[in-house]
Amino acid sequence: MQNLSAAPSGVRPSVVAAESQHTAEFLRTKGLAERGVANAQHSLGFMYVNGQGVARDDLMAIHWYRQAAAAGLEQAQYNLGVMFQKGQGVARDEGQAAYWYERAAEQGYAPAQYNLGWMYAKGQGVTTDTAQAMHWFSQAAEQGDAGAQHNLGMMYETGKGVPQDVREAITWYRRAADQGYARSQFNLGLRYDSGQGVTRDAQQSIAWFRKAAEQGHAPAQFNLALRYDKGQDVPQDSQKAISWYRKAAGQGHASSQFNLGLIYDSGHDVIRDETLALDWFRKAAEQGHAGAQDNLGLRYEHGQGVERDLAQAAHWYRLAAEQGFASAQYHVGQMLDAGSGVKRDPAGAVGWYRKAAEQGHLRAQFDLALRYEAAQDYVGAMDWYRRAAEQDYGPAQYMVGALFDRDDAGMRDPRQAYGWYRKAADGGHALAQFALGLRYDTGHGVERDFEAAHFWYLCAARQGHARAQFNLGVMYASGQGVLRDLVLAHGWLQRAAGVGLATAARYLERLVLKMDEAELTQARRLAPEPV
Numbered sequence: 001m002q003n004l005s006a007a008p009s010g011v012r013p014s015v016v017a018a019e020s021q022h023t024a025e026f027l028r029t030k031g032l033a034e035r036g037v038a039n040a041q042h043s044l045g046f047m048y049v050n051g052q053g054v055a056r057d058d059l060m061a062i063h064w065y066r067q068a069a070a071a072g073l074e075q076a077q078y079n080l081g082v083m084f085q086k087g088q089g090v091a092r093d094e095g096q097a098a099y100w101y102e103r104a105a106e107q108g109y110a111p112a113q114y115n116l117g118w119m120y121a122k123g124q125g126v127t128t129d130t131a132q133a134m135h136w137f138s139q140a141a142e143q144g145d146a147g148a149q150h151n152l153g154m155m156y157e158t159g160k161g162v163p164q165d166v167r168e169a170i171t172w173y174r175r176a177a178d179q180g181y182a183r184s185q186f187n188l189g190l191r192y193d194s195g196q197g198v199t200r201d202a203q204q205s206i207a208w209f210r211k212a213a214e215q216g217h218a219p220a221q222f223n224l225a226l227r228y229d230k231g232q233d234v235p236q237d238s239q240k241a242i243s244w245y246r247k248a249a250g251q252g253h254a255s256s257q258f259n260l261g262l263i264y265d266s267g268h269d270v271i272r273d274e275t276l277a278l279d280w281f282r283k284a285a286e287q288g289h290a291g292a293q294d295n296l297g298l299r300y301e302h303g304q305g306v307e308r309d310l311a312q313a314a315h316w317y318r319l320a321a322e323q324g325f326a327s328a329q330y331h332v333g334q335m336l337d338a339g340s341g342v343k344r345d346p347a348g349a350v351g352w353y354r355k356a357a358e359q360g361h362l363r364a365q366f367d368l369a370l371r372y373e374a375a376q377d378y379v380g381a382m383d384w385y386r387r388a389a390e391q392d393y394g395p396a397q398y399m400v401g402a403l404f405d406r407d408d409a410g411m412r413d414p415r416q417a418y419g420w421y422r423k424a425a426d427g428g429h430a431l432a433q434f435a436l437g438l439r440y441d442t443g444h445g446v447e448r449d450f451e452a453a454h455f456w457y458l459c460a461a462r463q464g465h466a467r468a469q470f471n472l473g474v475m476y477a478s479g480q481g482v483l484r485d486l487v488l489a490h491g492w493l494q495r496a497a498g499v500g501l502a503t504a505a506r507y508l509e510r511l512v513l514k515m516d517e518a519e520l521t522q523a524r525r526l527a528p529e530p531v
Contacts, residue, residue, distance in 0.1 A: 026047055042064070045064035065080040099125075146184070218252075294327050301331075373403075490523040
């Protein structure tokens with residue numbers, strides 16, 4: 001949600017002379033001002049503040065604005081308020097600014113009503129008073145002031161100073177949007193996108209985003225870029241996405257800068273440019289974008305596009321972590337755990353792991369569980385393993401199964417163990433596949449089934465699990481669950497022996513003695529890639 005529209009920063013003229021008449025006009029206006037004509041005094045102040053026909057002089061501008069304001073001219077009162085609010089030509093004094101805005105507002109001058117409403121909303125120069133803010137915004141809005149209409153919309157949307165009414169908010173947003181007010185156009189785009197207060201209409205949403213984006217509204221440009229980037233409600237178009245991201249990024253929009261970094265880092269529909277990616281990440285990180293800070297930390301940690309600097313990595317990780325960015329919290333934990341770039345602090349590491357884990361970070365949950373298990377706190381370990389396991393994290397599913405499988409953990413449950421092993425195995429986790437193979441092989445907690453054992457051993461063996469390769473070799477050698485095949489037995493035993501499994505090497509020696517020359521020749525030809 002956006003903030004209230006800020007007060008206008010400039011003063012408003014009553015008369016603007018053509019460039020060629022400035023000097024003559026100044027002299028004529030000065031003469032009238034000196035004779036006490038309030039409109040001329042205001043115009044003379046405007047000339048001084050803008051350097052029109054005379055050298056710019058804020059002190060003289062204040063002098064003439066004061067005289068016109070004292071005479072009751074609402075434009076001069078408004079402009080004097082602006083000068084006090086900005087501290088231009090006079091010491092900054094929000095109380096005086098509010099005083100002069102009120103004098104003009106009471107005469108029905110819409111810009112002053114708007115600014116006064118803004119000051120009551122923000123508590124600047126006056127005590128915060130949402131009812132007064134609502135009153136003055138309403139006065140200005142009814143006169144067609146788009147900024148006041150937008151702020152009324154926000155007050156109705158949030159229920160600030162008025163009962164919450166999304167439909168009324170949309171009415172005011174639309175009135176401002178129809179005048180070309182970009183922030184209201186953007187808010188209408190958001191409402192049509194979410195279907196909040198209106199029937200969801202993706203094309204209306206895009207149309208309002210585009211109107212605001214074309215006026216240079218950075219959040220609308222970012223939102224439009226996202227849709228082209230993802231192909232959401234518009235045909236996917238990376239070049240249009242990059243164009244809108246660039247427009248917003250050039251205005252300092254941090255999320256657009258970050259997304260440009262991601263695009264150039266991945267080389268998605270552009271020539272990959274690690275230097276340019278790093279530049280955009282740094283721009284976003286320096287504005288406080290947590291994702292960019294975490295990304296910059298990764299680059300310093302691994303020396304990707306920059307000289308490796310663990311202290312810099314720790315610095316950027318911590319900035320993101322302190323904003324609650326889970327990935328960075330996990331990385332800070334890792335660095336404290338290892339003493340990389342910072343003084344080693346295992347207890348501090350656990351604290352950061354916990355922060356990340358509580359936000360659902362899988363690896364943090366898993367690492368935290370490992371620490372509980374190492375401390376023989378199996379209840380704590382199970383809690384964190386299960387949180388990660390319930391997010392379909394295979395290693396955690398396997399560990400839940402393993403805890404249910406252990407006698408010393410005090411929670412033995414063969415049925416639960418099998419269920420979690422199966423989840424992990426179906427996801428391709430080799431240790432879980434081997435565990436299932438072993439269960440079916442031995443009839444542990446399930447009915448003995450050599451064919452099922454062979455299937456799960458084969459799944460794990462193909463991923464390089466040495467004991468599964470050995471057991472598979474034994475099954476082929478004995479014809480247990482499969483047709484006896486000494487050539488395949490030789491191949492799997494050779495693989496297991498090749499990674500140092502001594503049992504497999506000994507069994508292989510005995511197997512060779514049982515093989516004829518043709519089988520040995522075929523085995524040597526197929527090694528080390530058994531079917």
